[in-house]
Amino acid sequence: MVLGLARIQCLLVSIYQSITMVVAKVWQLVRRPEGEPSVEDFLCVEEELPACSEGDVLVEAVALSIDPYMRYKARQIPLNTPMFGSQVAKVIESKNPEWPVGTHLVHYEGWRTHTVLRSQQLKNEEHFGVMHLPDMGDLPKSLGIGILGMPGNTAYFGFLDICKPKAGDVVLVNGAAGAVGSAVVQIAKLKGCTVIAFAGSDEKVAWVKELGADHAFNYKTTDVGEALSKVAPKGVNLYFDNVGGKFTAQALPHMADYGVVSLCGAISTYNEDVDIGVPSLTSPFNEGTVIWRQLHIEGFLVFRWTARWMEGLNQLKEWIEQGKLKYKETVFQGFEKMPSAFIGLFHGENTGKAVVVP
Amino acid sequence: MVLGLARIQCLLVSIYQSITMVVAKVWQLVRRPEGEPSVEDFLCVEEELPACSEGDVLVEAVALSIDPYMRYKARQIPLNTPMFGSQVAKVIESKNPEWPVGTHLVHYEGWRTHTVLRSQQLKNEEHFGVMHLPDMGDLPKSLGIGILGMPGNTAYFGFLDICKPKAGDVVLVNGAAGAVGSAVVQIAKLKGCTVIAFAGSDEKVAWVKELGADHAFNYKTTDVGEALSKVAPKGVNLYFDNVGGKFTAQALPHMADYGVVSLCGAISTYNEDVDIGVPSLTSPFNEGTVIWRQLHIEGFLVFRWTARWMEGLNQLKEWIEQGKLKYKETVFQGFEKMPSAFIGLFHGENTGKAVVVP
Numbered sequence: 001m002v003l004g005l006a007r008i009q010c011l012l013v014s015i016y017q018s019i020t021m022v023v024a025k026v027w028q029l030v031r032r033p034e035g036e037p038s039v040e041d042f043l044c045v046e047e048e049l050p051a052c053s054e055g056d057v058l059v060e061a062v063a064l065s066i067d068p069y070m071r072y073k074a075r076q077i078p079l080n081t082p083m084f085g086s087q088v089a090k091v092i093e094s095k096n097p098e099w100p101v102g103t104h105l106v107h108y109e110g111w112r113t114h115t116v117l118r119s120q121q122l123k124n125e126e127h128f129g130v131m132h133l134p135d136m137g138d139l140p141k142s143l144g145i146g147i148l149g150m151p152g153n154t155a156y157f158g159f160l161d162i163c164k165p166k167a168g169d170v171v172l173v174n175g176a177a178g179a180v181g182s183a184v185v186q187i188a189k190l191k192g193c194t195v196i197a198f199a200g201s202d203e204k205v206a207w208v209k210e211l212g213a214d215h216a217f218n219y220k221t222t223d224v225g226e227a228l229s230k231v232a233p234k235g236v237n238l239y240f241d242n243v244g245g246k247f248t249a250q251a252l253p254h255m256a257d258y259g260v261v262s263l264c265g266a267i268s269t270y271n272e273d274v275d276i277g278v279p280s281l282t283s284p285f286n287e288g289t290v291i292w293r294q295l296h297i298e299g300f301l302v303f304r305w306t307a308r309w310m311e312g313l314n315q316l317k318e319w320i321e322q323g324k325l326k327y328k329e330t331v332f333q334g335f336e337k338m339p340s341a342f343i344g345l346f347h348g349e350n351t352g353k354a355v356v357v358p
Numbered sequence: 359m360v361l362g363l364a365r366i367q368c369l370l371v372s373i374y375q376s377i378t379m380v381v382a383k384v385w386q387l388v389r390r391p392e393g394e395p396s397v398e399d400f401l402c403v404e405e406e407l408p409a410c411s412e413g414d415v416l417v418e419a420v421a422l423s424i425d426p427y428m429r430y431k432a433r434q435i436p437l438n439t440p441m442f443g444s445q446v447a448k449v450i451e452s453k454n455p456e457w458p459v460g461t462h463l464v465h466y467e468g469w470r471t472h473t474v475l476r477s478q479q480l481k482n483e484e485h486f487g488v489m490h491l492p493d494m495g496d497l498p499k500s501l502g503i504g505i506l507g508m509p510g511n512t513a514y515f516g517f518l519d520i521c522k523p524k525a526g527d528v529v530l531v532n533g534a535a536g537a538v539g540s541a542v543v544q545i546a547k548l549k550g551c552t553v554i555a556f557a558g559s560d561e562k563v564a565w566v567k568e569l570g571a572d573h574a575f576n577y578k579t580t581d582v583g584e585a586l587s588k589v590a591p592k593g594v595n596l597y598f599d600n601v602g603g604k605f606t607a608q609a610l611p612h613m614a615d616y617g618v619v620s621l622c623g624a625i626s627t628y629n630e631d632v633d634i635g636v637p638s639l640t641s642p643f644n645e646g647t648v649i650w651r652q653l654h655i656e657g658f659l660v661f662r663w664t665a666r667w668m669e670g671l672n673q674l675k676e677w678i679e680q681g682k683l684k685y686k687e688t689v690f691q692g693f694e695k696m697p698s699a700f701i702g703l704f705h706g707e708n709t710g711k712a713v714v715v716p
Contacts, residue, residue, distance in 0.1 A: 026549065030366075072646065072650070077548045091621065101423075119400070222638055225637065226594055244645045245639070245645075246431070246639065249637040249638060249639050250637050252637065253635040253636060253637060263645065263648055263649055264649070265647035265649065266646065266649065267561045269645055274644060275646060276644070276646035276647050276649075276651075277611040277644075277646075277647050278611060278612060278647075279583065279604075279607040279608050279610065279642070279644075280607060280642070280644045281603070281607050281640050281641065281642055282639050282640070282641075282644075282649075283639065283640075283641040283642065283643045283644055283645055283648075284637070284638070284641065284645075285641045285643040286632060286634070286635075286636065286637075286638045286640075286641055287602045287603075287621065287624035287627055287641055287642075287657075288430065288624065288627075288632065288633060288634035288635075289634050289636075289655075289657075290621055290641075290657035291621055291622070291623065291624065291634075291657035291658070291659070292430070292634045292635075292657070292659065293634075293635075293657065294657050294658050294659055294662060295656070295657050296654070296655075296657075297643070297648065297654075297655040297656070298648075298652075298654045299645075299647075299648035299649035299650070299651065299652050299653050299657070300652050300654070301649070301650065301652055304652060306573065319580065334503075343694075
């Protein structure tokens with residue numbers, strides 16, 4: 001009789017679970033992009049999520065990040081698995097008292113609407129682990145994947161730690177209306193530098209000037225070398241590079257002796273057929289220039305500074321609250337927009353951070 | 359009568375000067391080299407030297423330096439002027455008590471047998487100025503343009519200051535039988551590193567092994583990438599690059615995370631049509647690799663360390679005296695050999711430092 005009750009109870013749980021089973025929508029990578037990615041490289045599938053075990057939580061995406069680095073991930077991850085990416089998500093079911101329902105967090109489980117995060121993952125606030133969202137007050141939660149997240153810290157550490165700016169330094173920033181570039185422009189101004197910014201439209205240029213850039217140009221209608229000759233006759237001391245390729249080839253001759261290049265990204269080359277770790281002779285870092293100008297070029301991934309993560313976010317938040325740091329988001333509505341929002345990066349469709357709200 | 363004597367005296371001085379007038383032989387650059395330099399790019403002329411004024415000295419070349427960087431100078435200096443270069447010279451006439459007859463020094467007045475150094479030049483022991491030769495005991499004076507001069511300090515500072523080696527680091531050196539590379543191999547071993555060396559002949563490889571390299575290869579008969587896969591399965595931490603171009607393209611994929619490239623030279627590219635400060639897209643520093651491996655690439659000129667010049671030379675001399683640092687010289691006899699010795703650099707004709715003794 002006792003056994004019978006237990007079995008009925010078990011049956012009821014099963015029925016409850018099948019009624020409440022959560023189905024996630026997931027964008028998989030189904031084909032390696034050749035050149036510019038196309039929507040056919042991705043496929044949206046439904047995935048039945050397992051129930052939460054002790055210590056797990058179920059989260060729902062609040063804002064999904066669209067970032068240039070994902071183009072590299074599309075070369076690396078296995079096909080027919082979820083496309084790599086981060087998101088701000090909200091706990092909607094919890095079997096973990098440290099992550100109660102309503103908690104906001106950032107995870108890197110990819111392009112998906114719902115996710116079960118296992119207890120083990122929740123213990124590991126590290127590189128590509130699960131991170132608590134910092135207290136953001138009245139600011140939008142989506143900033144946790146923008147100016148108060150990875151792109152913000154990319155600008156903060158990648159500029160300050162690698163370029164080590166001094167007041168009066170001449171700083172060059174490209175992709176200056178992007179999530180990272182727009183922050184670098186403002187941080188450089190806060191440090192007393194002269195800032196030369198390049199962006200991809202007249203509207204973006206106007207915004208970058210509002211942010212304080214001393215000189216701003218539309219690289220599509222301006223000769224980069226000529227512009228730098230005019231506004232940086234003594235050369236560029238610090239170059240924060242998001243673009244690479246031809247832009248950097250044009251800019252490098254304008255570096256001053258002992259100039260530093262903080263190599264954050266090279267979006268102009270991401271659709272080319274040159275992968276990481278492959279021998280190539282197509283880079284803009286002219287060896288003669290690097291030697292004779294004694295340049296320091298340094299590539300970085302922001303997770304180098306994981307141990308100092310909150311230092312960056314706290315400073316960025318303080319600057320935002322003081323009105324010293326501005327940001328923009330380009331929000332794409334609808335989870336179905338993930339591939340097109342991503343492809344749009346390569347056409348400069350975003351100003352500031354590109355985000356998909358499902 | 360007094361005036362008459364003075365005039366006679368003056369006449370006698372003139373006669374004396376015309377008898378004793380020194381005629382220097384000077385190699386001028388008369389044509390810009392296209393691709394590999396040819397002997398026709400240079401012309402040997404005679405130059406009547408002026409008499410020494412108060413404070414001047416007349417010096418005679420003892421050993422003339424042949425260096426890869428001169429290929430860049432051949433793009434920069436005015437045509438029909440002396441080819442740029444350094445030499446160890448000996449004072450043979452002096453009107454300066456600080457530089458008496460018999461003093462040895464290093465100057466940068468170019469490819470010439472005799473030179474009048476003006477009092478102003480002798481006050482300026484700086485970048486491309488006139489430098490006293492360090493006390494070398496029984497060592498050959500020619501080392502003042504070799505292991506106890508610019509190439510020695512290039513290895514010393516360019517490796518130690520930029521690469522900051524730790525015991526156990528895996529170090530890659532190319533041009534490893536050259537003046538600079540052979541010193542880097544040994545300094546890296548003194549610092550407890552594992553050294554992988556590449557040179558251009560089996561004889562050179564044998565010598566580099568004698569110097570202590572853990573692994574040494576003839577790059578002409580070995581696939582650089584395959585060799586590095588075998589001997590550096592965890593990657594290269596520090597890469598001292600003298601060669602650039604295709605070699606570096608092959609080596610870069612084998613850099614470990616946070617690897618450092620000390621970019622000393624790129625001799626394999628010097629005869630290509632890519633000048634300093636010219637936009638180009640032909641460099642081996644694959645942007646994806648630099649970013650994702652978080653590489654630090656730094657070009658340098660040794661004169662960055664002018665203020666610490668004697669620190670380097672004193673340490674190098676101590677190591678030589680202790681038998682810890684070995685060197686070779688390839689000596690070309692005859693001032694007429696200057697152009698051919700220079701061209702020979704691009705065919706690997708030298709082992710260790712290339713020197714012309716006039």
